[in-house]
Amino acid sequence: MLGTMWINTGLALLACVVTFIVAMMSNVWLVSLERAGLAFLLFFLAAFPIRWLFGIITQTSTPSTVEESKDGVVAASPMTSESSEEGVEGIEVSDSAEEDSFTPLTFSRQDHTHLAEDPTTVAEVIRRLSDE
Template identity: 50%
Template sequence: MLGTIWINTGMGLLAFVITLCTALASNVWLVSLERAGIALVIFFLAAFPIRFVLALVTQTPAQSAEAGGQEELNAPLADGGDEANPPGQTGEQAAAEAFSPLSFTKLETIHPSEDPATVAEVVRRLTDE
């Protein structure tokens, strides 16, 4: 689950303080304290499903697919080898040899020509259409 019990406590205490301050304006302090205590318990308990849903939403699909799809990756085909691999080579060995991550050492930026004649020509074309 996302976070710790301190998140629940913090949400509960925040609800307690806000409820106490707003309830004191129109109630006696004992009623205000009772309502603030109820708000603390409700928000403390409501933080559990909120944290659970946030953990499910923020979990990337690669993490869940990695655990279940590992067996499929290692399973050889019926003819003794993978489509791209020779019969003696496993899927992991081929994946390690074939995979190379992209590396962006320097992004190439194309600067538009700022020639006044070119800019005027572009403006003319755009206003004609």
């Protein structure tokens, strides 16, 4: 989760004060205080999922930008900028680590007609529609 409990408390206090001031304009002070307390509780509890969501959105799980393999060859990760095409002098840059890390999932091709294109299914649908 992003932040601390003070974020929840601050947001809840802000909602409490705003609700109390707005409610005082048209209600007695006891009703306004009750509504402000309810606003404090709701905003305090609502801040937990909001902080959790912001934590997931801002979370980055990228490895370091340059990794060195056993051979001493530096492999560039996807985060490196492509503006430096020359690289560092004396160091060979290769994309072999990137190629080895990802293998796409492949499915075997099967020749089949889709259910909507099957002549028997189309005939059954037409029969059902004509009966109604």
